[in-house]
Amino acid sequence: MSRTPKEGKEPKPHRVRSHTIMGQEEFGSGKKSYWPELEITGNIRNISPAVWSLQHLTSLYLNDNCLSRIPAEIARLEHLMYLDLSCNKIRSLPAEIGELTRLRELLLNNNQLRVLPYEIGKLFNLQNIGLKGNPLTMEIQAVYSETNGTLKLLSYMLDNLAVTTPHPPERPWIRLVESDLTKPSCIFTVMCYNVLCDKYATRQMYGYCPSWALEWEYRKKGIMDEIKHYMADIITLQEVETDQFYNFFLPELKNEGYEGIFSPKSRAKHMTENERKYVDGCAIFWRTNKFALVKERLIEFNQLAMANHDGSEDMLNRVMTKDNIGLAALLETKEAAWENSVLPDKSQINQHILVCTAHIHWDPEFRDVKLIQTIMLMSEIRQIITQIVEEFQHRTRSGRKLDPNAIQLLLCGDLNSLPESGVVEFLTKGNVSMDHEDFKGFGYKTCLQKIAMANAANPPLVNTNSNIYTHSFRLSAAYDFSIMAYTNYTYDFKGIIDYIFHNSETMTALGVLGPIDPEWFRENKVMGCPHPHIPSDHFPLLVQLEMRPVPSTLNHPNGLLHR
Numbered sequence: 186m187s188r189t190p191k192e193g194k195e196p197k198p199h200r201v202r203s204h205t206i207m208g209q210e211e212f213g214s215g216k217k218s219y220w221p222e223l224e225i226t227g228n229i230r231n232i233s234p235a236v237w238s239l240q241h242l243t244s245l246y247l248n249d250n251c252l253s254r255i256p257a258e259i260a261r262l263e264h265l266m267y268l269d270l271s272c273n274k275i276r277s278l279p280a281e282i283g284e285l286t287r288l289r290e291l292l293l294n295n296n297q298l299r300v301l302p303y304e305i306g307k308l309f310n311l312q313n314i315g316l317k318g319n320p321l322t323m324e325i326q327a328v329y330s331e332t333n334g335t336l337k338l339l340s341y342m343l344d345n346l347a348v349t350t351p352h353p354p355e356r357p358w359i360r361l362v363e364s365d366l367t368k369p370s371c372i373f374t375v376m377c378y379n380v381l382c383d384k385y386a387t388r389q390m391y392g393y394c395p396s397w398a399l400e401w402e403y404r405k406k407g408i409m410d411e412i413k414h415y416m417a418d419i420i421t422l423q424e425v426e427t428d429q430f431y432n433f434f435l436p437e438l439k440n441e442g443y444e445g446i447f448s449p450k451s452r453a454k455h456m457t458e459n460e461r462k463y464v465d466g467c468a469i470f471w472r473t474n475k476f477a478l479v480k481e482r483l484i485e486f487n488q489l490a491m492a493n494h495d496g497s498e499d500m501l502n503r504v505m506t507k508d509n510i511g512l513a514a515l516l517e518t519k520e521a522a523w524e525n526s527v528l529p530d531k532s533q534i535n536q537h538i539l540v541c542t543a544h545i546h547w548d549p550e551f552r553d554v555k556l557i558q559t560i561m562l563m564s565e566i567r568q569i570i571t572q573i574v575e576e577f578q579h580r581t582r583s584g585r586k587l588d589p590n591a592i593q594l595l596l597c598g599d600l601n602s603l604p605e606s607g608v609v610e611f612l613t614k615g616n617v618s619m620d621h622e623d624f625k626g627f628g629y630k631t632c633l634q635k636i637a638m639a640n641a642a643n644p645p646l647v648n649t650n651s652n653i654y655t656h657s658f659r660l661s662a663a664y665d666f667s668i669m670a671y672t673n674y675t676y677d678f679k680g681i682i683d684y685i686f687h688n689s690e691t692m693t694a695l696g697v698l699g700p701i702d703p704e705w706f707r708e709n710k711v712m713g714c715p716h717p718h719i720p721s722d723h724f725p726l727l728v729q730l731e732m733r734p735v736p737s738t739l740n741h742p743n744g745l746l747h748r
Contacts, residue, residue, distance in 0.1 A: 221264075226250065237261045248272050248292070260284040271295055271315060283307035286393070286676075286712060294318050301325060306343025309392030309676075311335060340388060344395045348717045350709040357699040359668060364695055364731050369529035371522045371536060371732040372695065373475065375663075376417035377597035377685050378725035379544070379673075380408050381715065382424040382465040391715055391722070393676055398717040405429070407720030409437055415698070415727050416441070419516070420470040421542035421597040427453065428462035438470050445470035448483045451508035467512040467542045467598075475522040479537065480573075484511035484565045486558045495632040503627065504554050511543035511562050513569055515592070533734035537591065541566060543598040545608070552623045556607045557633065559600065563612075563656040564636050566594065591735045594658055596686040599723065604666045604681055612686055613662060616655040661689035663728035669700045675722050676713035685726050691733050698727035 222244035225232070229250040236245075237258035244267040252273040260281035268285070271294040278293075283304025288311050295318035305314075314335045321329070328334070328341045364372060383401040388394075397403060412420065420443070425434060430447040438445060449466035456464065471478070490505035518536045523529065543562055546554045570589050577587040602608035607623035619630055633654065663685040672683035687694065701724065705711070714722045 222246070222267075232256075234258065240264065243267065245269070255279060255282070257281040263287070266290070268292070278302055278305070280304040284710065286310060289313070291315070301342065303342045303346035306339050306341070306346050306395075307393065308339060309343075311339060314338065336388075339392070340396055344397055346395070348395075350711065350716075350718065351705075352718050353701045353705045356701055358696055359699045360696045361694050364526075366526050368527060369523065369533070369734050370526045371518055371734070372525055372729065373418035373522060373732070374415070374727060374729050375595065375597065375685055376412070376415060376420045376725050376727050377542070377599075377683055378408075378412070378420070379423040379599045379683060379721060379723035380425060381721040381723065382426045382429070384426070384463055384465070385424065386715065391675070391713065393713050394715045395717065399715060401429075404715065404720040405433060407718075409433075411720070411725060412438070413441060415725070417727060418472045418475055418522075419540055419595070420445075420468075421540065422468040422470075423542065423544040423599045424465045425468045426463055426465050430466075430468055434468060434470075442472055442474060443470045444473050444478065446478070446481045446512065446514055448510060448512050450510055451485045451487050467510060467544055469512060469514045469540055469542055471514070471516055471540070475519055476516040476538075477519060479515040479517050481515070482513040482565075482569050484513065484541075484543070484562060486510065486561055489561045489565070489636070490557075493632050493636045495635050497628050497632045499553075499627040499629060500557075500632050503551065504557050507546045507551070507554055507558070509544055509546050509558060511541055511565065511598075513539055513541045513566065515539050515569075515573065529734040533736065536593065536732065536734055538593050538595055538732070539566065539569065540595045541597070543596075543600070545598065545600045545602065547601045552602070552606065552608075553625045553627050553629070555600070555602050556611065556617070556621070556623045557629060559602075559608045559611055560617075560633060560654055560656075561636065563658065566596075567657065588736070593688045593691050593732060593735065594660070594686075595688070595692075595730075596660065597684065597726075599683050601682050609662075609684070611654065611656070612660055612684075615657070615659065616653045619652050619654060659689045660686040661692075661694070662686055663694040663730070664697050664726060668697060669724075670703070671700075671724075672726065673723050674706075674714045683723055683726055685728050687728075687730055691735055693731045695729045695731050697729075698725070700724070 221242055223236070223239065223242055224246040226246065226249045229252065232247065232252070237256070238261065240261055240263060242262050243264050245262065245265060246269045248269045248271040250273050252270070252275055255270065255275060255278060257279040259279065262285065264287060265285050266287050266289045268288060269292040271292045273296050275296040275298060277298070278301060280302045282302065283306070286308060288308050290313045291308065291311060292315040294315040298319040298321060300322060312335065316329055325338070329338045331337045364370060386399045386404065388396060388399065391399060422434070425447065427449045435445055445468055447466060447468040449461065449464040453461045453464040487505045487508050490500050494500040494505065516538045518534065520534050523534060528534070545558050570592050573592065574587045574589055600608055607617050607621045611617040637654065666681060669681060671679040672681050673679070
């Protein structure tokens, strides 16, 4: 039943609700009813415990009663989106109300609340909280009365909520195979990590994380602690802001024996110097005692789209407008890289690895762009290797041939693509159908054939006879997709989108860093990252690789084509 508001209390707005009554005929025919909303209104003083078992409820109206308390069991109504407790005699709320994270509206008007549990700050989906007619403390009233009072109050409460969650347990090391130390091999570790740049770490994006734990000054310590804890020999990072690279990452890692390169996204070229500082991009670091940089190369997907659009409006309107990049570093191993194994022939000590990292476009609606960017990436990698071969021939003039296969490939990045995507299919299988559903029927065939024919001698990146795009690299994913259920963990999305791929013929993954214990997330009700104990929404990947020496003619007195 419903009745008018209590005398002296201002009316409160009610959501418009509609209902239908099932007829006798419908009931007799066996039709089932579904009622996601429940209204209990009157002089009710106690609520039956049975109500808290109705876990399907999305709306609960307990307004205009005589309730003095709400039990902690309300947290069981995990699908609740609307909760009206107005016009009661409630003096306090249980901390468990903060577990109703799907709530959009919480009406508490005209009660006897003096304080609120800080756990209310966890209700990051809340769009409206009604508090009028309560004898709240001046502190709460001051925050709530501000513009955007609901958002300000939620942020205030969450920022002041004590962190009682324990640190996650150490991630396990998962041994895959044993190394054969009787043969020459270079064993090294590789990290891939999207560090979440500062400008994306906002309350609007990550409302479940306290503001102080989103601040760069707080997160950067956790990020660097993680990097230094594992001390990988090669580190690839995504979402590194320009200023952060030069003033934080590079100085910090130089002190640890690393050198590095960086490039921001393409938009930086058209910005002022001050604006460029905040543009994010990709970085590659390597241990200087084990590797030396031979050359580096920036891969700009929007420039490639412009150069190869061949009249395709889809290439211009969808691909060229995205300024994602790839970054490549040709590294040469030093003798110290082989220190734990039988040394190879002296002519094979200076092996060459082309380390590439990329940050592919994020939007799930643009999976065609993701696949095209990846095809472009593999095309450019082949072009880089071709140029290295040509430069070698030009500089040596000795008639010696350089085997392109002597340059081993390591590809890391945030590909923003799931394991079942066309992107991962193309990388692991070496081909993808021209009619793959991820192209979404857009007109890309002609311009992608143009890209392919630029590599026609290498061999071509497209096989027109079988209607497939191909690449000539044989790649394996370092992580079996069953090892980690997700590399990106937020409230709205949890999945594998970060990868490390390596040459499957000359490199073997000896072990990988396992996942954070899923029980830690469940037991502590961690709904997403970043978190005070986890500084990014991505988890770093770490693999130990064993590389066998490949005979080549790259080694000469002055090294390989140094810049």
